[in-house]
Amino acid sequence: MTDAVYAELDRLLAERDRDDMAPTLAALKVIFDAHPTDARVLYEYAGAHDTAGQEEAAAELYERALAAGLEGDVRRRCLLQYGSTLRNLGRFDESIEVFGAARVEFPDAASLAVFEAITLHAAGQVHAALGSLLDVIANHVDSAELERYKPAIRGNAAYLRDLDARVDAD
Template structure:
C-alpha cells in the first residue's frame, strides 16, 4: 500500500510531537491515523513502535506481527524486523527473536541495525561468540571512521573465527 506524501508528513508530525516520557498522546495519534487508513502496514508499524517505546512490548508484538502479515518491504520491512526482534528479546522469546533477526540479516545483510539487534539477541540467548562476531563485523566494516587502523583485519578474522564456532576448538 502506497505511503502518500500526506501520510509521510503525518507520520513525521507524530514523531515531532513524541514525548518518550509520556507516549499515550503518541499512541493515540498513530491509532487515529490508522483508524483513518485501516490495514495500512506502515501505520500498523508506527502504532507498534509507539507501544514499544511506551514499554508495552506485548501490545507492540501483536502489531508488529500484523504489520508483517499486511506486507512491508524495503526499509519499512527492515525497521519492522529489527523492532519486532528486539521486542521479542524483551519479552524473553529469545529463539523467536533470533529467528526474526536472522531473517532480517538474510534480507538486509549490510544493515548495521540488524546486525546489532541480532548481536543483542544472540548474547541474551547465551551465544556470546556469535554476538561478538556480529559486533566485530559492524565495527570492522567502519574501521575507516574509527582508530582501529591496522587492527581491523585481525579483528575481522577473529569475528569470522568466532562466528564459525571456534573451528580450531572442534579438532
Template sequence: MTTTTRAAWERRVEELWSSFDDHAPADFLARAEALAAELPPGDAVALYELASAHDALDREEEAASLYRRALAAGLPGERRRQAVVQLGSTLRNLGRTEESIALLAAERKAVSDELDGAVAAFLSLSLADAGREREALSLALTALVPHLPRYGRSLTAYARDLAAGGGAAG
C-alpha cells in the same frame, strides 16, 4: 488516498514522532491511533506506525502483534526492514530470545542495506541473552569493522576466532 494526501499524512506522522517527548503516553498513543485510523483498515503502514507507538511506550505484547500484522499485510520498503528489526528487539524484550534470533538471522541473510548494522546489533543482543556471548561479540565486531579506518584485518580475525570458540587471533 492520493499521493499528495499520503505525503501530508507521512509528514504528520514524522511530526508526531519528532514531538514524542512532548506528549504523555496516553496522548501520544491516541494521536498515533487517530493517524492510523485515517488509512484503510489493515493498512500495513498504519499497522507499523501503531506497532512502533506501542513499542515506544513499552507495550511490547501489543507491538509484537501489530508488527506481525504489518509484515503479513505486505509492509513496503524501508519500513519492512525496520519492522523486522523492531519486532526482533521486542521479542527479545518479551523473553522470546530464540524467536528473535531466528527472525534477525534470517533477515541478515535476506537483504543488505543501511540497516545491516542495526540487524547485527539486535541479533547480537539476542545471542548474548541466549548465552551465546562469543558469537554475539563476534557478530558485533564484524559489523563494526567497515566503520574503522584501521585494524579491520585484525578485528576480522579476532571475530572469526571468537565465533570458532578460540581464545586469541593474530
C-alpha cells in the same frame, strides 16, 4: 494511502514525548482505526506501543505490518524493532530467527547486526555476540588505523562465533 496521512504520522512521531506516550498512542489510534490494514500505519502504531512499554501489543502489530507488505528502509526498521521486542519478551529463539532473516534481506545493515548481537548476548551466546560486533567493526568502521587489522578482526569474529557453536553442539 495519501501523503497527508503519512505526513501526519511523521508529525505525531516527531512531537511525541517518549516519557508520556499516551497522547501519541491516542492520536495514532485515530489513524489506525481509519487505516487498519496500511503497513506503515501498523508499523508506526506498533513502534508507539513499543516505546510505551507495551511489547505484547507491539509484537502483534509488527507482525501485521510485515504481513501487510512493508518495503525498503521502513521494513528494515520494522524487522529490527520486532526482533528487539521479541528479545525484550524473552522470546530469544524467535528474535534470533528474525534477525537472521533480516540480515539476509539487508546484508549491509549495521544496525541489524548490532541489535542481533544484543539478542545473542541476552540469549547467552556471548561469544557469538562479540563476534558479531567485531564483524560490524570490520565491515562498517572506516578507520585507516584499523584497515591493516581487519583480517585479524574477522578471524577473531569467526573464532568466537565457532566457540558458541561448539558449546551448543556439546
